[in-house]
Amino acid sequence: MNAPITISRLFTDKSELGHTELRNHQQGALQDGEILVEIKSFSLTTNNITYAAFGDAMQYWNFFPTGEKGFGHMPVWGFADVVASNTRGIAVGERFYGYYPIASHLVMRPGRISPRGFFDIADHRLNLVSAYNQYSRCSEDPVYRPEREALQALFRPLFVTAFMLADYLEDNDWFGAEQLLLSSASSKTAYGTAFCLLSEDRVKLTALTSTRNEAFVQGLGCYETTALYDGIEGLDASLATVYVDFAGDAGLRARIHHHFGSSLMHDCVVGAAHNAPHSKPVDMPGPAPKFFFAPDQIAKRNKDWGPDAFNARFNTAQEAFFEQVGSADPAWMTVKTGHGFEAAQAVIATLVKSGGDPAIGHMIELD
Template structure:
């Protein structure tokens, strides 16, 4: 086991600027577990965590003790390397929410066959969905040969599933068309796949001309429109706008084009993070930030946690079959290990230099 912890942090006001730090391994106290972070993904979803870090408290999960810097949360897999907690053994592997770091100290609570909840003091008031660590040996969604795909797509697809469920829960706000920006992004096309499976609305993907071929080939969109052809959309059709780009100018164009026919407008991500902006004084409904944990909490209360996981698992199986078995390869995995390679991968994702069919996983090494 490494004798030190390797941390990667970014400037909160400019997440494209990052640096590595080294610190001693933490002591493992009573009831605590030390995890070695092995394989995690880094996608546009993590860029969203950084851009909404203050507003949505994403910086609070893994504090750096420096108000100017933050650790971007990532999803993936880690192994137990030391344990002083009942029910969690050295060598076990867990899927969950981790810092950009080689190690994480947690305090397991509600330990059961499926995993545990981190009850560390600073995380107790944060959304529980981010504090759950799933035991791979009992996880119905886990497959060792699909760890990379799980790390990349599982957290994104959870948002996709919950967004589609939220729209269905609200009868699609009376719309017959759902418009998704940044249609080549993984969370967007996961949502499109769910919407297409439900079949109640026309699913229109907005994308750049360079990505139009890829988005068309996915087969989950009813229609693909490039950003420069927005005017070709019938402005009288009742429409829901799902904003995965976060581009303020694009949002304004859509609100002005659709006007009163826009029945709902929600913001999910910020892939165009350098063009983020507010939604005040726009025609039509005021844009609302979609927060997936809120819908998860609602459904867990109505369906029970097991019912929610069962439905999510069923939807995931349909989706991952499309991703891995369709006529077009939806995802190619790129793996980076070592500080220099990880730094480059993060910068590439941050600056939008990653092809739409590529997903990055980072390995922190042993």
């Protein structure tokens, strides 16, 4: 690539996550060792809003810096094609799945190149979590299918967390609990976790959800019982329980801690479906909340099992999950595809405001 091109990027107002603005800049010639990819499609879920909500605390904003105070570049998961390459081992026309900004293009510096893909080793990414710097070559991905790119973009990043969370809970023998209580049970990560635990008969899976999503949650068939948020105080408080928090709601956490008291064995904070960063506990009984970070468990299992065995286990579970999602009757999810940056802006605003409809999966295609 010799002639400069215009790159369009969608920036997020850090003080108002539902507000986004389009920016353009001129990109000059590639340097040796760089590639230019054109971002073709990506998913948008509450997970992306969580990235924004924790953008500073968890360094999510640092992956794709904007250079503009007060604005961040929301990361998404999707697919991009190589349109120019100054790197051996990466060819023009190849498609890669991974972690991208909401933008028309991205300049990357591939390293650790293998048949499976590469890591972006741009200077500003070297000290960031490596799991987000890894890009998979679609032609070598055993689970990739062109016809189910939407499922991969929508579910794989969430299913990585779900698979590792289920493994983490089992690895810790459920922290001595008889029940897992999952908030925001309609979220993809929550029911992905429940799916991974369906074969376990040592622990009871209880869904916490809203009246609006009760029928959806019950229809999934992943949970043994379903409870509404306003019915928490009616749950058996003597049952040893682990709270798996996908909601990030401080008031909900306090109610659960006060209700279960000494029966609460562990409080596992996974995300913030309600778009509020995790708040510190204030004068409540039970264990201090502990944030679950999937890359830590990935690193542990890579050491325990070896990378090849880890990938084999994950791919087997992922394939089974994709098959379930693709064949469920009634359908667990309908994919809704929008086109262009305006469509992305509308979906983001909806997800920030209401969390969206759990039965709808949003894909954005950039033409």
